[in-house]
Amino acid sequence: MNPELWLQEHGDYLFRYAISRLHDSELATDMVQETLLAAWRGHERFKGNSSLRTWLVGIMKHKIIDHIRKEIRQRNIGDKLENDPTSEYFSEDGSWQSKPSSWQTNPEALYNNDEFRKVLHQCMQHLPEKQRIVFEMRELLGDDSEQICKTNDITPTHLHVLIHRARLSLQKCLQQHWFGES
């Protein structure tokens, strides 16, 4: 058990993992440090039935969730259900304002396409913060609803509304910036 060696062998991986979640290298460095220290303090708990890296990533996931939760509390990030931004996408009578057209594409060709990823990332940056956080947890991290609700202190219904809003906005943004207007 040698935390210096962990840093050597897994530090870069943990750092990349943290960046992909937090988009901030200073914060990512802190997460690597906290993860390694926590792992060192609790190294008796490492059972060796998973790889060391899996174990470290598991610890880091918790650190990241704690961080997001704190951030949400401190900054009081809200997305009130009362004002309904989805009405922007529909006319008075509930019909589509900007009409979706069927995307003709192969998903596989897209997720490996760096250009597309860039556009997608930009579209996600435009989401209101809370929508972006829950949508990322859901679709990028694949977290289950219960975990997301607990982290963000919201009900499942609230979660579904936020995700629905995020999808409306992303669909429109991708239509405009990638697939082209109909």
Next chain:
Amino acid sequence: MKHACQQASQLTSDSFERKLSWLERIRLYTHLAMCKLCRSYNHNLHIMHDIFSGMRNHEHLPKASLPETSKAQILEAIKKER
């Protein structure tokens, strides 16, 4: 039905998140049957969903490495802890 497309778009999204009730499914599918725009939206959300699950399964981490100064700082912190 009033606000039909607005409602259908919420149900389309929800269908990825939870099991729709029997009534909701009827409402959604009868609407999709007669509304091309909502069919397109439904189709696009499936594509979006597939893209995200593809991204999750083919982990694509950014190319970055821990700066040397950060490494030194972390080593220092570990030393204190030991």
